[in-house]
Amino acid sequence: MTLSEEDYIKAIYHLSEFNSKSVATNAIAEQMKTKPSSVTDMIKKLAEKSLVNYKKYQGVSLSEKGRLVALSIIRKHRLWEVFLVDKLNFSWDEVHVVAEQLEHIKSDALIDKLDAHLGFPKVDPHGDPIPNKDGVFTKSVKKLISELPVGSQGACVGVNDSSAAFLKFLDKNKIALGDTFKILEIEEFDGSVTISTRSGSIRISKQIATNLFLEIVDEE
Amino acid sequence: MTLSEEDYIKAIYHLSEFNSKSVATNAIAEQMKTKPSSVTDMIKKLAEKSLVNYKKYQGVSLSEKGRLVALSIIRKHRLWEVFLVDKLNFSWDEVHVVAEQLEHIKSDALIDKLDAHLGFPKVDPHGDPIPNKDGVFTKSVKKLISELPVGSQGACVGVNDSSAAFLKFLDKNKIALGDTFKILEIEEFDGSVTISTRSGSIRISKQIATNLFLEIVDEE
DNA sequence: ACAATTTTTTAGATTTGTCTAAAATTATAT
DNA sequence: ATATAATTTTAGACAAATCTAAAAAATTGT
Known part of the structure; x- marks a missing residue:
């Protein structure tokens, strides 16, 4: 998965997190700060890899495979946020930008060991839940x-x-x-x-x- | 600086670390696992940004600016290696690949805080010295x-x-x-x-x- | 219902980093 | 010294991810 693909998957996940319906091309473009035409191109690519369900003009939604990819990125993002706040003394409002970069580091061993190092946290510094390896998480209130x-x-x-x-x-x-x-x-x-x-x-x-x-x- | 530019700068640094002369296009190509023609293209780009000294057919060497860029990447790489070994219990021979990714994370605050968290180490787990912010390091024996x-x-x-x-x-x-x-x-x-x-x-x-x-x- | 508007897609171009094949330059060997 | 070999560069092409402009489809308002 390229960095860009991962960012799109994450954007689609967040846009459909609460309404659960399919996501509009324009909405993704806005989120990604890009143009709708670029979004269409990328969606085709993601559909090719069956990470999303896509029918022309009908918006897009994550496939199960895509959902798991999204959750694994979110897991990494949130674990890094915990690390930055708990271990490096960042304040909770500074961590997002750095975590956006760290979430793309590819190493399962790294994330496992980081998780252990942090004491298997259940939520990130903003109170959002951290999915486990299999993408399971308790929706926190x-x-x-x-x-x-x-x-x-x-x-x-x-x-x-x-x-x-x-x-x-x-x-x-x-x-x-x-x-x-x-x-x-x-x-x-x-x-x-x-x-x-x-x-x-x-x-x-x-x-x-x-x-x-x-x-x-x-x-x- | 793109990820690729950083990798080339680092490769040139390492290739000229001990002989200090200019580096051959073929040597860079081998190190980067790419073709000589690709190297020439990239060298031109780096020369444009005055990160390297370059004259056609005469090989390439880092400018002072390029040397500082290389040392800042090496600093990040080695600090991350210390982190992986000291804090996450990686064994010293597993860390290189992961550090190759982590070294490209862009955040000065992150590296400062990581450095402090690790107790300002002077060498990495392989005994190689860690340059300071200004690229200064004691050549260790x-x-x-x-x-x-x-x-x-x-x-x-x-x-x-x-x-x-x-x-x-x-x-x-x-x-x-x-x-x-x-x-x-x-x-x-x-x-x-x-x-x-x-x-x-x-x-x-x-x-x-x-x-x-x-x-x-x-x-x- | 259908004209107007909005959304989405297509077509074609651009940039970055790469490639192959061929040309230019430098090095080597007798 | 010069033919041969090795290295380096150029020229032209390609894939990824983006863009603009225009066409196609869907939605909206009356």
Whole structure:
């Protein structure tokens, strides 16, 4: 698989991740920052290799084979992100660009050993699940604090607003990525939320609650 | 710089590492496993970017700019090799192929942080020196035990013969990469050498001595 | 329903890195 | 010294991935 093919497969996966229907040529072109005609060419090539299901003018979807390729790339991407944050002290918002390159390194042994080195993580620094070797992963529930009911509990895995000001605020309030929070109370009046942290409970404004993602530990 | 350009620069560096003269087109073609005509094309391109000094039919040499590019790639390659061996438990003879891919990842921050994570190593797992950011490195002396006089001391950094049998032998005799040895005595009769190790002194045959490299800690 | 718009595909060109075959240059051997 | 051999370069072609411009198909609005 060429680098470019891998990028297309990944783009198609992400575009069909939630709606599951077939993906439009234009949508892929936008995602890949290229022209629709280039997309058509590449789709033909991927169809030739039966990585995608394709019928002219009818959009495209990943075949099972293609889906597994996508998941293996995503697995690599997310493991590298964990490495960059946990081992090299990158901040979680800097890692994406570098992981985009690292995900294309071809070595099964490397990924196995990296996985072990990292302690077989289940989610990446943004709270997104890491597929296993066979492409199996538990769809994690990742929600804004403002969307959760009282009693919910989870690890803080990301922010909506990555402005320096907001990150500074989090730092000042001793809120860090990875911290576990529990929602104790939601104030009807202003939407502010009381959450418990390791160092006690604090109250956060609605604005904060709509910008912090929790990765819910969903027992099932 | 494209991946291919980087590979050519690295090949030219290695080919002129010891003789320092200009490198022949055929030599590059052999190293790169490509045809001489392809090499000529690429050399023209590199000359255009003033990464090499080139005169038709006269061979090619790296410009200062090209030399710095080569050293930055070598720096990345060797840091990744240290990572693979020290952190991911690859054996030192498996790392080259993977490092060949990793060396092309473009991110200064990544290499800085990797360097720090590894404790700013000075040599790679094969005993070859790691250039610093500015391309400066101390030319390390790496010699076979059989080439060294009594009294020499250094870290074991590599083998000539990487057959499974030889590696097994080393393992059985508790000789591992990184161990420090001192040469105590050389037997005229059969060329066998007595060396001191952490766990006492042992005698190794000439055959072993001609297959083990020491990285000499050369005070100057 | 069908004209207008949007989306998608085709056709033909471009760039990068490669190739083969042939020509130009340099090296070698007697 | 010069014919022969080896090396290097040129010329022209090709595959991959992209582009522009134009044609084909699907969608939308009234």
